[in-house]
Amino acid sequence: xxxxxxxxxxxxxxxxxxxxxxxxxxxxxxxxxxxxxxxxxxxxxxxxxxxxxxxxxxxxxxxxxxxxxxxxxxxxxxxxxxxxxxxxxxxxxxxxxxxxxxxxxxxxxxxxxxxxxxxxxxxxxxxxxxxxxxxxxxxxxxxxxxxxxxxxxxxxxxxxxxxxxxxxxxxxxxxxxxxxxxxxxxxxxxxxxxxxxxxxxxx
Amino acid sequence: xxxxxxxxxxxxxxxxxxxxxxxxxxxxxxxxxxxxxxxxxxxxxxxxxxxxxxxxxxxxxxxxxxxxxxxxxxxxxxxxxxxxxxxxxxxxxxxxxxxxxxxxxxxxxxxxxxxxxxxxxxxxxxxxxxxxxxxxxxxxxxxxxxxxxxxxxxxxxxxxxxxxxxxxxxxxxxxxxxxxxxxxxxxxxxxxxxxxxxxx
Amino acid sequence: xxxxxxxxxxxxxxxxxxxxxxxxxxxxxxxxxxxxxxxxxxxxxxxxxxxxxxxxxxxxxxxxxxxxxxxxxxxxxxxxxxxxxxxxxxxxxxxxxxxxxxxxxxxxxxxxxxxxxxxxxxxxxxxxxxxxxxxxxxxxxxxxxxxxxxxxxxxxxxxxxxxxxxxxxxxxxxxxxxxxxxxxxxxxxxxxxxxxxxxxxxxxxxxxxxxxxxxxxxxxxxxxxxxxxxx
Numbered sequence: 001x002x003x004x005x006x007x008x009x010x011x012x013x014x015x016x017x018x019x020x021x022x023x024x025x026x027x028x029x030x031x032x033x034x035x036x037x038x039x040x041x042x043x044x045x046x047x048x049x050x051x052x053x054x055x056x057x058x059x060x061x062x063x064x065x066x067x068x069x070x071x072x073x074x075x076x077x078x079x080x081x082x083x084x085x086x087x088x089x090x091x092x093x094x095x096x097x098x099x100x101x102x103x104x105x106x107x108x109x110x111x112x113x114x115x116x117x118x119x120x121x122x123x124x125x126x127x128x129x130x131x132x133x134x135x136x137x138x139x140x141x142x143x144x145x146x147x148x149x150x151x152x153x154x155x156x157x158x159x160x161x162x163x164x165x166x167x168x169x170x171x172x173x174x175x176x177x178x179x180x181x182x183x184x185x186x187x188x189x190x191x192x193x194x195x196x197x198x199x200x201x202x203x
Numbered sequence: 204x205x206x207x208x209x210x211x212x213x214x215x216x217x218x219x220x221x222x223x224x225x226x227x228x229x230x231x232x233x234x235x236x237x238x239x240x241x242x243x244x245x246x247x248x249x250x251x252x253x254x255x256x257x258x259x260x261x262x263x264x265x266x267x268x269x270x271x272x273x274x275x276x277x278x279x280x281x282x283x284x285x286x287x288x289x290x291x292x293x294x295x296x297x298x299x300x301x302x303x304x305x306x307x308x309x310x311x312x313x314x315x316x317x318x319x320x321x322x323x324x325x326x327x328x329x330x331x332x333x334x335x336x337x338x339x340x341x342x343x344x345x346x347x348x349x350x351x352x353x354x355x356x357x358x359x360x361x362x363x364x365x366x367x368x369x370x371x372x373x374x375x376x377x378x379x380x381x382x383x384x385x386x387x388x389x390x391x392x393x394x395x396x397x398x399x400x401x402x403x
Numbered sequence: 404x405x406x407x408x409x410x411x412x413x414x415x416x417x418x419x420x421x422x423x424x425x426x427x428x429x430x431x432x433x434x435x436x437x438x439x440x441x442x443x444x445x446x447x448x449x450x451x452x453x454x455x456x457x458x459x460x461x462x463x464x465x466x467x468x469x470x471x472x473x474x475x476x477x478x479x480x481x482x483x484x485x486x487x488x489x490x491x492x493x494x495x496x497x498x499x500x501x502x503x504x505x506x507x508x509x510x511x512x513x514x515x516x517x518x519x520x521x522x523x524x525x526x527x528x529x530x531x532x533x534x535x536x537x538x539x540x541x542x543x544x545x546x547x548x549x550x551x552x553x554x555x556x557x558x559x560x561x562x563x564x565x566x567x568x569x570x571x572x573x574x575x576x577x578x579x580x581x582x583x584x585x586x587x588x589x590x591x592x593x594x595x596x597x598x599x600x601x602x603x604x605x606x607x608x609x610x611x612x613x614x615x616x617x618x619x620x621x622x623x624x625x626x627x628x629x630x631x632x633x634x
Contacts, residue, residue, distance in 0.1 A: 010286060033301045037301065037359070040361075079370075080303070080360060083360075083362065083366060083370075084360060084362070087362050087363065087366055088361065088362070092361070096360060096361075100302070100303065103301050103302060104302065107299075107301070110286075111285075111286035114286070116285050116286050116287060119284075119285040119286060120285050123281065123284075123285060134219070139220075139225065142225065142505075143225055143228055143229050143232075143274075143278055144229075144278065144281065144282070144285075145495070145496050145497060145501065145505075146225065146226060146229030146230075146495050146496075147229040147230075147232040147233050147236075147278055147279075147282055148282070148287070148497045149494070149495055149496050149497040149538060149539075150229055150230055150232075150233035151233045151236055151237070151282075151287070151289075152537065152539040153233075153491060153539050154230070154233040154234055154236070154237045155236075155237045155240060156539075157237075158237045158238075174384060175384060175387050175388060178258075178384065178388050179387075179388050179391045179392065182234070182262065182266065182388055182392050183391070183392055183395050183396075185230050185231070185233075185234050186227070186230070186266070186392060186395070186396055186399070187396075188230065188491075188492055189223070189226040189227045189229070189230035189231075190223055190226070190227075190396075191487065191489060191492030191493075192226035192229075192230070192492050192493075192495055193221065193222045193223025193224070193225065193226035193227070194222075194223070194452075194457055194487070194492075195485075195487055195492055195493040195495065196222035196225065196226060196495060197221075197222040197223075197456075197457060197480075198455055198457055198480065198484075198485035198487075199480075199485075199505070199506060199553070199554075200477060200480045200481060200509065201222055201505075202221060202222040203476060203477030203480060226495075
């Protein structure tokens with residue numbers, strides 16, 4: 001689980017999509033998503049989905065990852081297409097369903113072929129123009145790293161506090177484990193703040 | 204970053220966020236992620252499940268106040284955007300930002316900021332945060348969250364308002380309950396760390 | 404390096420009024436290895452934190468190498484490294500090599516040489532195999548070694564360590580303790596480990612917010628034990 005958290009959905013590879021720089025990839029995804037949402041026609045939606053599936057093949061996105069992403073959408077898909085059918089007719093229902101799948105797979109292609117670090121670096125680069133608004137990209141990068149580093153520990157803390165509450169027979173009272181959990185997160189953040197200060201990051 | 208001359212007087216320009224603020228922002232981004240990942244009860248409706256995600260969002264605002272709460276949620280969304288599976292349902296990536304639930308997602312920073320602003324106002328005057336008041340500070344956040352969620356679904360699905368409202372309705376009870384839980388926890392955390400409310 | 408406390412005191416506000424954490428203290432520390440012992444909550448941690456500006460004195464001054472900690476905090480922190488009790492709170496980056504790189508970001512500007520320097524530092528502390536390991540996956544002893552490596556990477560003149568061995572098992576506590584005492588840097592070591600304290604050159608005993616004894620290690624430790632166990 002913690003390993004999964006750190007790696008995200010990235011799968012290493014050597015395909016064209018893996019080698020494409022992050023900027024163009026994100027720009028393509030943005031344009032594609034806009035087109036999918038704005039163009040209201042069933043054939044267009046079909047073409048978009050076909051296009052994104054071909055891209056997924058080119059990027060060697062594992063079938064399992066696609067299915068997992070779609071499984072997350074399954075309930076949504078069923079309910080939405082049923083209601084759409086009833087409200088807007090069959091064609092619109094089909095279009096919405098295709099759009100939904102296309103968007104999900106397109107986003108998945110990006111994260112499967114791009115390491116988390118590369119996306120983070122790109123994000124920090126794009127924040128540079130905001131410097132004059134008082135945004136310090138270096139601090140943003142540090143905040144991201146801090147949060148990524150804190151993820152597994154925080155998750156462990158959440159589970160540990162829940163177990164401690166259960167051991168005392170308080171498992172059914174969410175407040176009994178949420179409060180100590182949050183208190184420990186805040187206490188640890190204060191320690192981390194001190195450690196960052198001691199390492200000269202506040203100077 | 205500039206090197207400060209060791210002989211210069213203290214009057215160096217103060218940074219808006221201290222290292223402790225930065226650590227708190229990062230810790231709460233991770234906390235929201237943990238909340239979104241640990242629990243998860245699917246209910247009927249538009250395929251969203253009751254998770255502690257909104258609990259984490261509201262908590263960040265109520266505990267940290269408007270600025271740090273807003274930033275913590277923004278950072279949480281950023282973690283998801285770069286592909287970490289931190290959204291409810293272990294999802295991640297930019298797909299969530301363009302999906303039908305986008306209204307909820309984009310409202311999160313506003314929700315935390317609003318709740319934080321109200322809590323800091325109320326607590327600022329009385330110098331105390333009581334669970335009862337924190338609850339009423341969190342409620343407008345819940346309302347904003349749902350309204351933007353409904354707007355998002357209405358336009359995404361292109362359905363009448365009543366239908367979008369119907370998708371959203373099953374979640375109100377759960378979220379009001381979560382706001383109550385946030386209020387209880389936030390008040391106790393403030394008792395343990397009174398300095399959280401009195402930044403600067 | 405000369406560390407001076409000039410009537411430095413720390414007072415914190417509480418709902419009931421004020422609490423004196425450290426009474427006005429005047430000291431000059433010049434020895435190579437200085438031990439600080441005392442009960443939990445006695446103020447020894449505060450004393451340690453004064454030395455690199457994590458805590459600023461309510462009154463009086465703290466000088467490191469002639470620099471006032473309250474005024475030139477940044478310059479002092481480049482000379483004084485600090486090692487905490489709980490390494491998990493101190494390790495802030497996702498992987499080991501990144502955490503050491505964070506320490507080096509000022510001294511080594513170029514990213515590639517920073518990476519190679521960080522790898523060297525890890526190798527020096529027997530952590531070469533863990534460069535890309537998640538910090539969360541290390542054992543307690545490894546975490547504390549990594550935390551030390553991160554601090555020592557910047558080559559500070561003084562190392563202040565606040566109970567660095569308290570959370571470790573016996574073998575790791577020995578290992579970290581031996582490493583600390585063998586450092587070329589000046590060391591201020593806050594500890595509950597009396598054997599470690601006896602191996603210092605000078606020991607301060609802090610009781611109830613004041614330095615109660617200051618002198619040779621064996622005499623100081625005996626004084627502390629007598630004060631705690633009573634007559």
